Amino acid sequence: MAYADSPENAIAVIKQRTALMNRCLSQHKLMESLQHTSIMLTELRNPNLSPKKYYELYVIIFDSLTNLSTYLIENHPQNHHLADLYELVQYTGNVVPRLYLMITVGTSYLTFNEAPKKEILKDMIEMCRGVQNPIRGLFLRYYLSQRTKELLPEDDPSFNSQFIMNNFIEMNKLWVRLQHQGPLRERETRTRERKELQILVGSQLVRLSQIIDDNFQMYKQDILPTILEQVIQCRDLVSQEYLLDVICQVFADEFHLKTLDTLLQTTLHLNPDVSINKIVLTLVDRLNDYVTRQLEDDPNATSTNAYLDMDVFGTFWDYLTVLNHERPDLSLQQFIPLVESVIVLSLKWYPNNFDNLNKLFELVLQKTKDYGQKNISLESEHLFLVLLSFQNSKLQLTSSTTAPPNSPVTSKKHFIFQLISQCQAYKNILALQSISLQKKVVNEIIDILMDREVEEMADNDSESKLHPPGHSAYLVIEDKLQVQRLLSICEPLIISRSGPPANVASSDTNIDEVFFNRHDEEESWILDPIQEKLAHLIHWIMNTTSRKQTMKNKIQFSLEAQLEILLLIKSSFIKGGINVKYTFPAIITNFWKLMRKCRMIQEYLLKKRPDNKTLLSHYSNLLKQMFKFVSRCINDIFNSCNNSCTDLILKLNLQCAILADQLQLNEISYDFFSQAFTIFEESLSDSKTQLQALIYIAQSLQKTRSLYKEAYYDSLIVRCTLHGSKLLKKQDQCRAVYLCSHLWWATEISNIGEEEGITDNFYRDGKRVLECLQRSLRVADSIMDNEQSCELMVEILNRCLYYFIHGDESETHISIKYINGLIELIKTNLKSLKLEDNSASMITNSISDLHITGENNVKTSSNADDGSVITDKESNVAIGSDGTYIQLNTLNGSSTLIHGVVATASGSKLLHQLKYIPIHHFQRTCEYIESQREVDDRFKVIYV
């Protein structure tokens, strides 16, 4: 008998023969139908079928044979006796059809109790040896296993297991042999085919696990050793990987727990190419599932359950040690996932044991060193990234075994923080990695630690819900050492340069470096997200240490301890070199916060324990110390950044001066102001920056209160005004000096209880105010540019009005006469401004408007209604408080897009408009004076 030449034909033949067989059966022509069956089964002899096609045919045939089997069972023993038939089918010509028929008849017979079950089973399994072709043999044995599934004797599990194991062993042999069939170049194909067939072999182990049920003795003594022996002996890569995986999957996790040693030992004897990590990971998964189940069943089971007391980690640890010793050839790519699996295990079983983790990291460290760190390839770099930043999804990080995980992220945060502070080896491994990888990892870690959303959510929750102990959502920093460890982890980021990425070709790099340096000197600011993150980290550490702990036994950091931590941070971040300009301001802010705290403690002590001088002096010393530290920080920025951020340094000094003043430390405040002046004198070169800085100094000085003693204030404000009068540009001089006039005219600070009209000891000296205004007027008058000169005069007029409102002439020395004189001067100047203008006709209107009366006002607005050129121009340019022109751009004429843009007065059109600035400003000032007449009679004598 021959088989069909193609699978399609084969299916046709099978279907046809099945139909014939069924017809014969319905006519009770058993012999004929067996004939058809035999022909049908011949198709399974085809050696050219791929496993897939073979399986297709097998499935159809299986169904047909089920029909046959049903007939055989229904008609026994009326029409035939199955024992006879069993003999009869032995005479089928070919071995494959013969055995299929035999099994069909045999298993049908097994359904009857009278049958000699064991004999038949033994006979069938023996006869199966007759087929030694791997694919055919595998399917035949699979057929046997499928048919006998329900029919094994119920009372003899040991026989059953032997039966299945026997079948399994033979199948495995066939399966392995398949690998070595055919020409060498088809090896790949063979391996692929084998993988397609693996389920047939695996099914035997599934059957075994069903039979064993919970019979651990049998499993341990008979089954596992036999299977493992087979696995080891076959020395076949595919087989070993697959079978161990199946073993781990199908048998009960409790069994694994008890035979852990044996299982792990087995992996030591495998083919060197087997990826052990997969097997171990599967095993770990099972064991972790076990823990999860136990905890679900009984959350308090931890102490009572015997298995949980087992030193599971110890077993794995011993195994890893041996493995590392015996298999030095294992690559990092294999070794790291292996260790990672054990980490997963350790986290599940011993969530709070960081010694375990340290041991594991130590091992990886050793391995990495042995391996030679230069050999770390890109792939293993990725592995390290996953390992070190705990991206493995299997890590179901929970913070404690007893409490259900509140939120996995929070727990991961706790975990990583503990890890950093407890596992030295972790840091060492990190240090072995390439800089770019270190940065990536640290970046990741900081992100996890500072996950803010979770914190805020916890913040809201904490009031409504009480967290179980040990499960607070916040991280708790316990001591300095933890901070130190954290900081040392962050070092790669701290020292990272904000240069171009390393992979840029070297020639480009040089150009870029030059470019960057150039810009640094120009005081540009390059945004650096990494350094920004580090600044956040500083705040995070300080906030964490200053947070009040709700639980009583938790550590509350004293001010001094916090100061120590801050100094620790400072000494760590100073390594960043030029990066300190990003990070030190954050450190300084935290110093400032501690100062305020210190002050509060002092105030408290003064109220509550005025007797305790030691404490008081302790804190006042602490406060002074802190100012010294801040001063050092500022100097550090100065020294590290060359001249690139002098403006920042000046302002930090000023802020310190302000704070010191508020804390009534006048000497310190004076020193910081002096520092600011020194920077101003020596390092600020740009005239714009100078003016702004000077105004800021004046603003700061005006709000000080503690410096009046010892004439500190006097000397500072005189110095400030003097600097103002020496600025490069005359218009800057003028503005600086009229603003400095405020230094002799203190105004209320309501926060400290001062109130205009009630407080009578304001620092005020009207004479000096007037002097300043006169001086700035002289400067304004001396400016050749008439339009600028006019504008400045109007600004001075506005200052005069400020003082006029503020006090009586006797105090302010700003008299009505003076103001009227100034107004006259401005009018005269504005007239000459008109004369300068060539197109006199255009401006006549507005000059006439200068004699402002109520009617004239109306006239101006009616002009506006005409849509005249002037009003259009009027609204396009304005002058800023520092004398820069602001041009209003109306883009697209749309309603939204108007930008204030600093424009240098270029372009004749614009130049033309500039003349209107003082004119209109004066106009507005006059309007203001008029409107004030309604509320203040004194204004009535100002003539506009």
Next chain:
Amino acid sequence: MLLLALSDAHIPDRATDLPVKFKKLLSVPDKISQVALLGNSTKSYDFLKFVNQISNNITIVRGEFDNGHLPSTKKDKASDNSRPMEEIPMNSIIRQGALKIGCCSGYTVVPKNDPLSLLALARQLDVDILLWGGTHNVEAYTLEGKFFVNPGSCTGAFNTDWPIVFDVEDSDEAVTSEVDKPTKENQSEDDDAKGGSTGTEQPGSYTPKEGTAGERENENESNVKPENQFKEDEVDMSDSDINGSNSPSFCLLDIQGNTCTLYIYLYVNGEVKVDKVVYEKE
């Protein structure tokens, strides 16, 4: 038309981020047509990115801790060397409807935060609404027909202005008086210190005397003595007191013709409060 006014973020120098609830409120694309940053808000990449997502029409004025020029990223630098750096102006003017809105960060206004000085500036800039910042305290008032708005600090950052001086409340007294009762040995010292405590308001009363450095050496040991034991957590120090009692806040201006409806958003105790003020130009 909606104009968002943000000021004094001080990220990363003094604060880490806006409150999450603020961020959620503001993360509505295409709603707000313009953003005004009123100083000290240009040093954070993330913050600027966030603002840019609200609207790419941003007006920036310079605060004391901003650099003179707009910051750039490394990428910008590498890709576009030729582009001139944009200067951050001191003042800026936005025209919207019938209204002109001036922006300034407030650090060049002398005296700081003085309404009359601000009025003079508004006059100089010829604006109807003046937005200013630098004080970290949200404020809005009308003066001489002009509207003055300070959105406060959007992060509630540390503020170096004078903090509000608090008196210790009576309730504290009851609790803490038990903790500490002056012992008789210290009677003489007690008198001295009382003299000091009456001078709390006077400047200079805390100036440490000469020779305190010497005393400090002994102090560590003496701290161990029971009468000197003192726990700092007795002192009630809230974060907001330390930062200068400011809550995170920002302002949203809805401008229609010559009317501006101001919405003030304040973040207090984890909740967002909204206030509304209407200004109409005469």
